[in-house]
Amino acid sequence: MEYATLPFIKQTLANALDVIVHEDHHIPIVAVNIWYHVGSKDEQPGRTGFAHLFEHLMFEGSEHHNSGFFPPLQQAGALLNGSTNTDRTNYWEVVPTSALDRALWMESDRMGYLLPALTQDRFETQRDVVLNERRQNYENRPYGFAMMAMTAALFPEDHPYHWPTIGSPDDIRAMRLEEVRDFFRTYYHPGNASLTLAGDIDPARALELVERYFGDLPAGPKPQSVRAVAALDRERRLLLEDRVELPRVYMAWHSPRIFADGDAEMDLLADLLANGKTSRLYRTLVFERRVALDVSAAQSSRELAGFFLLVATAAPGQSLTEICAVIDVELQRLAEAGPSEAEMERARAQTEAQFMYRLQTIGGFGGKSDQLNAYNVFRGDPGFFATDLARYRDATRDGVGAAARRTLTRDRRVVLSVVPRGQAPLALPGSDQVSVF
Amino acid sequence: MRVDRSRLPDVGPDPAFAFPSIARHTLGNGLDVRTVEHQTVPVVTFVVQVEGGLGADPAGAEGLAALTADMVDEGTGTLGALEVAESLAAIGGDYDVDVGPDVTVFTLTTLGRFAERGATLLADLLVRPSLRDADFDRVRRLRLDRLRQLKDLPPALAERAFLRLLYGDHPYGHLAIGTESALTGLQLDRVVACHARTFVPSRATLVIAGPMAHARLRTVAENAFSRWPEHARSGGLQAAAIEPISLPTRLAMVPREGAAQSELRIGHLSVRRNTPDYPSLLVMNAVLGGQFVSRINLRLREEKGYTYGARTGFAWRRGMSPFSLQASVRTTATADAIRDVLAEFEALRGSRPPSDDEMALAKASLTRGYPRNFETSQQVARAVAQLALYGLPDTYFETFIPEVNAVQTADVVRAAKHYVDPARAATLIVGDHAVIRDSLDTLGLGAPELLSPGP
Incomplete structure (x- = not known):
């Protein structure tokens, strides 16, 4: 039997930048991946969307390369991108080994010298681009507001997960350049970053290069870590009318945060509830009773908190009430008897394969360099891969059953009905109309 | 050793790349x-x-x-x-x-x-x-x-x-x-x-x-x-062997009242995958709209702020394949975005040929990063299946880089003249008809043909 492993070395520079190196010489490319430990959780109500807009500005030039970030890297054959979520912002390039110097020069220049290149013009253009992004990915998409309504209901107004990472249009329009500068000074410095190089490079050379390009950037103060708690004390039923053909129900519970006790069990629960035809909810709702078109489940575990989400779309003419009744029966059964040994084996086999598949790419979203940074930022330990896998291997029927009992309770959850416009009666009874940002 | 920040580091010679046997x-x-x-x-x-x-x-x-x-x-x-x-x-x-x-x-x-x-x-x-x-x-x-x-x-x-x-x-x-x-x-x-x-x-x-x-x-x-x-x-029906007839509609719209943006497609049938001009077409597309740093994306996204992103490309098939632009643009900028795209289609055909920098960038982005397309077993297997689909030789992956690097500016202009034609292009909008109707008149493409959202 082959074992999945993810070896690495880690060193912290004098300016507190964490550097992680993983060797893989299979193809002559290197992945550069950098995480800044800042996301929409670090924003304030009324100032939402800031972290993400900032990510856009990181591609507009820095002091010593005062024009777009893309051309010199695409010229070098790089693939590159960035993303922002509630907890962190990441930037990555996958470059031919011959272009590693250039990528590190550019990443270090925007870490150390972004502000002199930041102009009102660039800022305003990217503000428009972000508003377009929001229209394209949320406003013009069916069910596009559903997750905003869910997180807003799960987390109270002052909780950092209350607002969506993309931000509200009013907040985005109200942003000022000066606030962007403060944001950069607070969060974008070596002490709040984790840099991973993975691929066709030997560790000594990698560390030498990183020291050369990043070593003289000044250390900044560690930003204050955010803390927050959220809990539900009842079932909240919500209703959203949208331009959709078919009603859909979203159900969510608070659940363990990332890597906490019970997090892996919730992941396995998601698998055995809604992954594939043999999963309990797919089988009942879609395959046998045909009341739903699709069903999905996910343990969305984040740094401050987690939530467990179930989503099902009604088949034409079928009611959300009926779908929810079936879901409740299945959840009850699972809570009482736990999963079968066969279900556990299946879920474990799938999880182990997924861990192996994740080792196939060095860069990009979810590649090896991204995983090493995730483990480092959230656990302080890039070597957490093996422990992470063991969490799933060691999970038991009893453990999964107990997690279901603890988390998936009927009297503490948010249930959102999204229905076609003008058809509010298709929602679950007792649902309150919500408006979204 | 301090970093010299007065200039970007040069890129070293491209590492050798060999596709597995x-x-x-x-x-x-x-x-x-x-x-x-x-x-x-x-x-x-x-x-x-x-x-x-x-x-x-x-x-x-x-x-x-x-x-x-x-x-x-x-x-x-x-x-x-x-x-x-x-x-x-x-x-x-x-x-x-x-x-x-x-x-x-x-x-x-x-x-x-x-x-x-x-x-x-x-x-x-x-x-x-x-x-x-x-x-x-x-x-x-x-x-x-x-x-x-x-x-x-x-x-x-x-x-x-x-x-x-x-x-x-x-x-x-x-x-x-x-x-x-x-x-x-x-x-x-x-x-x-x-x-x-x-x-x-x-x-x-x-x-x-x-x-x-x-x-x-x-x-x-x-x-x-x-x-x-x-x-x-018997082989049965071969779609690729059937020559499509050219159709007259130049501007059409699927009305969507209150749409937050206009979803755009602009293009026409162009050429088959097995054309000997394939490498020139890849370079041409990279200059025009095939990547982030391309004329159309820079104009529509970075200069004008009309969109989150615009891309052009060929949807390859054995038979006649379309060349088209895809973008989702701000409703009020719909007509302006269409005008800009058609102008860029036209400019590449002669009035504004690719500069040396654009050529170098387009070729490098296609060739230097090529090896990363073959990291996973799935990427490799699917790539080999493509050889079977288009009847390409097993040496294809090794000859790709030199063939793209051999493309000259004149090849790109010639390819644009042959295979991209704003006069033939059809424009399709999914958007708010009432809001943009009047602005479309200024395009000179006639009134849009209104289509239903589908049978």
């Missing part, structure tokens, strides 16, 4: 098998590519190829649909079907230690599917419902209407999922006949990429697929 085998039943030794992570990928994608759907039976492909994992031998899913899950299998214009591609990835089990299961599904009535009824129903949901999705609405605008009644002129009326009329016997006609060794290619020697991979293929009975079949 491809071996070809023909089984006793005529099945074309290609194996690739892919020694990285212990993961193996099987690709079975079958002739006849959506372009083989008979008129009035649009969606048949996709429905047939969807039915094969609903049962085989003593295994019902649930047991098939159980068997795939037990080996951590990642199973996927893609119905393209010319072929249907089945992909199964699993752990190396399950290679034999994976191959056997895949062969059972493709060669001996149960194709039962009860499953058919459920699968067709789900596809009809999905079709209904596509009406909520502006990109899907645009895709569907645009194919129709370009191809009309040509067999390429519909989405793989088909149409509501065709799907409603399809019965199981059509699927059974489609399977019998299509799923035969002489119409299929099997590619395996995994951490084993060629001889071993061949044995895996033989053990699983040699029981596939040989059939002598």
Whole structure:
């Protein structure tokens, strides 16, 4: 039997930048991946969307390369991108080994010298681009507001997960350049970053290069870590009318945060509830009773908190009430008897394969360099891969059953009905109309 | 040593790139098998590519190829649909079907230690599917419902209407999922006949990429697929051989009241994949709109702030393939965005040929990063299947880089003149008709033909 492993070395520079190196010489490319430990959780109500807009500005030039970030890297054959979520912002390039110097020069220049290149013009253009992004990915998409309504209901107004990472249009329009500068000074410095190089490079050379390009950037103060708690004390039923053909129900519970006790069990629960035809909810709702078109489940575990989400779309003419009744029966059964040994084996086999598949790419979203940074930022330990896998291997029927009992309770959850416009009666009874940002 | 920040570091010489060796085998039943030794992570990928994608759907039976492909994992031998899913899950299998214009591609990835089990299961599904009535009824129903949901999705609405605008009644002129009326009329016997006609060794290619020697991979293929009975079949309908007729509509719209943005498609039928101008076309597209740093994206996104992103590209197929722009733009900027795109199409044909910098950037972005397209067993296996699809030689991946680097500025301008023509381009908008109607008048393309969101 082959074992999945993810070896690495880690060193912290004098300016507190964490550097992680993983060797893989299979193809002559290197992945550069950098995480800044800042996301929409670090924003304030009324100032939402800031972290993400900032990510856009990181591609507009820095002091010593005062024009777009893309051309010199695409010229070098790089693939590159960035993303922002509630907890962190990441930037990555996958470059031919011959272009590693250039990528590190550019990443270090925007870490150390972004502000002199930041102009009102660039800022305003990217503000428009972000508003377009929001229209394209949320406003013009069916069910596009559903997750905003869910997180807003799960987390109270002052909780950092209350607002969506993309931000509200009013907040985005109200942003000022000066606030962007403060944001950069607070969060974008070596002490709040984790840099991973993975691929066709030997560790000594990698560390030498990183020291050369990043070593003289000044250390900044560690930003204050955010803390927050959220809990539900009842079932909240919500209703959203949208331009959709078919009603859909979203159900969510608070659940363990990332890597906490019970997090892996919730992941396995998601698998055995809604992954594939043999999963309990797919089988009942879609395959046998045909009341739903699709069903999905996910343990969305984040740094401050987690939530467990179930989503099902009604088949034409079928009611959300009926779908929810079936879901409740299945959840009850699972809570009482736990999963079968066969279900556990299946879920474990799938999880182990997924861990192996994740080792196939060095860069990009979810590649090896991204995983090493995730483990480092959230656990302080890039070597957490093996422990992470063991969490799933060691999970038991009893453990999964107990997690279901603890988390998936009927009297503490948010249930959102999204229905076609003008058809509010298709929602679950007792649902309150919500408006979204 | 301090960093010299007065200039960007140069890029060193490109590292050598070699595609792993491809071996070809023909089984006793005529099945074309290609194996690739892919020694990285212990993961193996099987690709079975079958002739006849959506372009083989008979008129009035649009969606048949996709429905047939969807039915094969609903049962085989003593295994019902649930047991098939159980068997795939037990080996951590990642199973996927893609119905393209010319072929249907089945992909199964699993752990190396399950290679034999994976191959056997895949062969059972493709060669001996149960194709039962009860499953058919459920699968067709789900596809009809999905079709209904596509009406909520502006990109899907645009895709569907645009194919129709370009191809009309040509067999390429519909989405793989088909149409509501065709799907409603399809019965199981059509699927059974489609399977019998299509799923035969002489119409299929099997590619395996995994951490084993060629001889071993061949044995895996033989053990699983040699029981596939040989059939002598006629080729049937070949969409690629049918010449599309050119259609007159230049501006059309699927009205969507209150839409937050306008979903745009602008383009026309252009050229076949097997054109000798292929490398020039790739470079041309990279300059025009094929990447972030391209004329159209920089103009529409970075300069004007009209959109989150705009891209152009060829949707390659064996027959006449479209060249088009895709973007979702701010409603009030719709007409301006269309004008800018058409102007950029025109400029590349002569008035503003690519600069030396643009040429260098376009070529480098295509060639220098090329090796990263082949990291995973799935990428490698699918790439080799493409060779079979377009009849390309096994040396293709090694000659790609020098061929692209040989493209000259004059080749790009010539390619643009031949294959991109704003005067022929059709523009399709999914957006708010009432809001943008008046501004469209200024384009000189006439009043838009109004289309329904689909049958």
